[in-house]
Amino acid sequence: xxxxxxxxxxxxxxxxxxxxxxxxxxxxxxxxxxxxxxxxxxxxxxxxxxxxxxxxxxxxxxxxxxxxxxxxxxxxxxxxxxxxxxxxxxxxxxxxxxxxxxxxxxxxxxx
Amino acid sequence: xxxxxxxxxxxxxxxxxxxxxxxxxxxxxxxxxxxxxxxxxxxxxxxxxxxxxxxxxxxxxxxxxxxxxxxxxxxxxxxxxxxxxxxxxxxxxxxxxxxxxxxxxxxxxxxxx
Numbered sequence: 001x002x003x004x005x006x007x008x009x010x011x012x013x014x015x016x017x018x019x020x021x022x023x024x025x026x027x028x029x030x031x032x033x034x035x036x037x038x039x040x041x042x043x044x045x046x047x048x049x050x051x052x053x054x055x056x057x058x059x060x061x062x063x064x065x066x067x068x069x070x071x072x073x074x075x076x077x078x079x080x081x082x083x084x085x086x087x088x089x090x091x092x093x094x095x096x097x098x099x100x101x102x103x104x105x106x107x108x109x110x111x
Numbered sequence: 112x113x114x115x116x117x118x119x120x121x122x123x124x125x126x127x128x129x130x131x132x133x134x135x136x137x138x139x140x141x142x143x144x145x146x147x148x149x150x151x152x153x154x155x156x157x158x159x160x161x162x163x164x165x166x167x168x169x170x171x172x173x174x175x176x177x178x179x180x181x182x183x184x185x186x187x188x189x190x191x192x193x194x195x196x197x198x199x200x201x202x203x204x205x206x207x208x209x210x211x212x213x214x215x216x217x218x219x220x221x222x223x224x
Contacts, residue, residue, distance in 0.1 A: 031211045042201065042215040043154065050211075087154065091211055098144050098167050099213060101154040 002026045004088055004102035011108045012078055020073045020105045022088035030091040032064050032071045033099060038084045046073070046086075075107070083109045113138065115216035117202050123222045124192050132187045132219045136204030142166075143185040144205075144213060145177060149198040157200075160185055161207055192223045 004024045012018040024032065031050040035043040049055055049064035049071060061074040075082055085106050089099040116135045124130050136143050145157040156169035160179035174190040183204075189196055199220055203213040 033211050042217050043203075045212050045214065048211045097142055097161065097205070097207075098156050098159040098169075099211070100156055101146075103153040 002090055002100040004090060004100065006086075006088060006102040006105045008103065009106045009108070011110060012075075014078055014080060014109055014111050016078050017074065017076050018078060018107065020075075020086050020088075020107065022071050022073075022102055024069050024071075024088070024090050024102075026069075026090050026100075029066065032062070033089045034060075034062055034073045035087045035089060035101070036084050037087065037104070043087060078109050080109050080111070083107060115202055115204050115214055117200075117216035117219050119219055120217070121220045121222070123224060126192055126194060126223055128192050130189045130192060130196075130221055132189075132200050132202075132221070133184065134186070134202030134204075134216060135184045136202075137214055139206065140204035140214075141183050141207045142205045142213075143179055143183065144203045145185070145187050146201040146203065147171075147198045148201060148218070149195075154201065158187070189221070194223050197221060197223045 006022050033048045034046040036046050037043040047062040054063045059076045064071040085104045087101045087104045089101045118133045142161040144159050146154040148154050158177050159167040163179050177187040179185045199218045201215050201218045203215045205213040
């Protein structure tokens, strides 16, 4: 099966940098994805790492270490609108295309 | 290009009744996924359909079922509703084989009273 662990809550100051960690256990591994969900909204895709290393997309970066079964999402120059829940997700089962999501990290950005 | 659309937006049912939720994927997407998100909780995988077939199922009882139609739209049926079925039901779609990037609809809020 699959399991993912993330911190439940993170608070950071506007303009700062915050890192949201994710550790996973899965019987197979086909990449780590990150999704953002604002209150009352649908989850939206942020990034995907299939290989080790850092992927950068604007203010957001995502890192993966397959040997450590670990990844993180890095948000730079935090803005108030970044307050949301962030979920990591894996496709871990051979032949199964569906994602399994972590429990989510609620990020609160304060002035 | 239209995104994933779901209906109804809100649904109120009585315990023991049946609920049917509908989803239209993004044009060209053949895979449809259903997730349950109880208030304040994470996304629990329910079902995955591709090319009209159920491909995988999460840890939910058989009273959660669904189907995918030839036009790739899908419906989720929940029978014998229980109070704890109250949740946001999210549908997502993707191209076949690209399950790492899925696109969600706005969801259907199901309230069981």
